[in-house]
Amino acid sequence: MAQHAADAPFRSTGTRMPPMISGGLPLLGHAIEFGRDAFGLLHRARREHGDVAGFRLAHKKMFLLTGPEASEAFFRAPDEQLSAKEAYKMMTPVFGKDVVYDAPTPKKLGEQMAMLMPALRDKRMRTYGEIVAKEVDLSIDELGDAGVTDFVGYCAKLTNYTSAHCLLGPEFRGRLTVEFSELYHDLEQGIHPIGYLNPYLPIPAFKKRDKARVRLEELIGGIVRERRKSGREGEDFLQTLMEAKYEDGQGLSDHEITGMLLAAMFAGHHTSSMTTAWTMFELLQHPYYLARVLRQLEDVYGDSDDISYVSLRELTLLEYAIKEALRLHPPLFMLLRTVMEDFEYDGYVMPKGSNLVVSPAVSHRIASVFEDPDAFDPDRFAPDREEDKNRFNYISFGGGRHKCLGNAFAILQIKVIFAKLLRRYELWLAGDRIETDFAGVVVGPKGPVRVNYRRRRNHP
Ligand code: HEM
Numbered sequence: 001m002a003q004h005a006a007d008a009p010f011r012s013t014g015t016r017m018p019p020m021i022s023g024g025l026p027l028l029g030h031a032i033e034f035g036r037d038a039f040g041l042l043h044r045a046r047r048e049h050g051d052v053a054g055f056r057l058a059h060k061k062m063f064l065l066t067g068p069e070a071s072e073a074f075f076r077a078p079d080e081q082l083s084a085k086e087a088y089k090m091m092t093p094v095f096g097k098d099v100v101y102d103a104p105t106p107k108k109l110g111e112q113m114a115m116l117m118p119a120l121r122d123k124r125m126r127t128y129g130e131i132v133a134k135e136v137d138l139s140i141d142e143l144g145d146a147g148v149t150d151f152v153g154y155c156a157k158l159t160n161y162t163s164a165h166c167l168l169g170p171e172f173r174g175r176l177t178v179e180f181s182e183l184y185h186d187l188e189q190g191i192h193p194i195g196y197l198n199p200y201l202p203i204p205a206f207k208k209r210d211k212a213r214v215r216l217e218e219l220i221g222g223i224v225r226e227r228r229k230s231g232r233e234g235e236d237f238l239q240t241l242m243e244a245k246y247e248d249g250q251g252l253s254d255h256e257i258t259g260m261l262l263a264a265m266f267a268g269h270h271t272s273s274m275t276t277a278w279t280m281f282e283l284l285q286h287p288y289y290l291a292r293v294l295r296q297l298e299d300v301y302g303d304s305d306d307i308s309y310v311s312l313r314e315l316t317l318l319e320y321a322i323k324e325a326l327r328l329h330p331p332l333f334m335l336l337r338t339v340m341e342d343f344e345y346d347g348y349v350m351p352k353g354s355n356l357v358v359s360p361a362v363s364h365r366i367a368s369v370f371e372d373p374d375a376f377d378p379d380r381f382a383p384d385r386e387e388d389k390n391r392f393n394y395i396s397f398g399g400g401r402h403k404c405l406g407n408a409f410a411i412l413q414i415k416v417i418f419a420k421l422l423r424r425y426e427l428w429l430a431g432d433r434i435e436t437d438f439a440g441v442v443v444g445p446k447g448p449v450r451v452n453y454r455r456r457r458n459h460p
Helices: 031-049 068-076 089-095 106-120 122-143 151-168 170-174 178-189 204-230 237-243 254-285 287-301 316-328 407-424
Strands: 052-057 060-065 146-150 335-339 343-345 348-350 355-358 425-429 450-455
Touching: 031 052, 031 060, 060 068, 068 355, 089 204, 089 254, 106 122, 106 237, 106 254, 122 151, 122 407, 146 151, 151 170, 151 178, 151 237, 151 254, 151 407, 151 450, 170 204, 178 204, 178 254, 204 237, 204 254, 237 254, 254 287, 254 316, 254 407, 254 425, 287 316, 287 407, 316 407, 407 425
Parallel strands: 060 355
Antiparallel strands: 052 060, 146 450, 335 355, 343 348, 425 450
């Protein structure tokens, strides 16, 4: 499963504009190569020029920054200089106008993000843990005692239920009908790399996306109105947003609530689903480490099937495995910003109007940062090694002001899934090829990848 080691022996210096990578066509630049193999192109950029390298997507100038120092400069820049809002304009038709990255000002965007915080902090975490555990139990009922399942599909379905239940609430989970799944699918299909160039092209995928967005707003708006009328208070994300206020005291409109819920679903669903699948595939290919994870599960839970929030913290080996799967296979493999004011780094100037890319996928494969970077080695995160000690070495969850707000929730959710599945079943790969599917904006393993399972005799 090893991909390109991204180490480059030299550091760029000198000229004002960063060097451009080789190749590229007169008008299209590197767009065709990017469309065919974005991941390969980014690795090539680092190999050719080190920490700062340029390429062109049609008329758009792009600069790739890799390595901890360059990543830090990117993450620490203010929104007024490097704008996430501009860079992620392709998400506006999905989340809606004036919401999240389309918020009218950076201040408003900051306030909206701050409203998500209470829903992703300790107080609600305990509830989420219980919900996820229940959902895994339901999925186990469906799996039965033995069989074979496409684990990529299994993770997508399970995390769809867990995210919908934790974020949108039990009403929604109860009605997670075929209609919702189809609408959500249409919305997802509307997030395509071509949207970086223009998210409003009249292509079928974007038309379906727009129709789905309208209907989802109707559905979510209906639930908000019902809950307001009934006076019932949920312990979910939706409740947090219903109670949230801007600094001027104004609450969120139904349109804004829908947008922020969809943003949270999008930010959290695929990313968690793919990380669960990769963690499983890596563990099943590294039985020695898996055996240690199992022993720790035994030590923490013994005969009990009760997975409490507190005990999850003791599952350090599982946590290292998840982090390592995320290091090797970050679902968001490129993070973007648009340059609003000239950005200087390492003697180079990246001009206003260009775009910057930070790539966890490339930066995580630098041999001077991570020892033997293509190897699955979760112990690199243990206290005696701490290869992520410099916080910009490890950037699966981003960094700085836009760092992921859902990382604790994601890790909690994945831990619960593994604590349940690994103790219930013996699992082994059925032999399918495991490769990365780079078709979407969030990348993960290409399904189907079948996993065999058989109930453990000694399971509680
Ligand atoms: C394994 C799972 C996840 C991964 C790998 C992940 C990764 C990331 C990354 C890399 C960013 C930074 C994007 C950038 O700087 O351009 C980000 C931002 C964000 N994530 Fe996550 N995420 C995950 C799960 C979640 C979950 C479960 C939620 C919420 C339920 C969530 C909510 C957010 C939000 C709201 C932001 C935007 C923060 C901002 O712009 O201020 N994420 N995530």
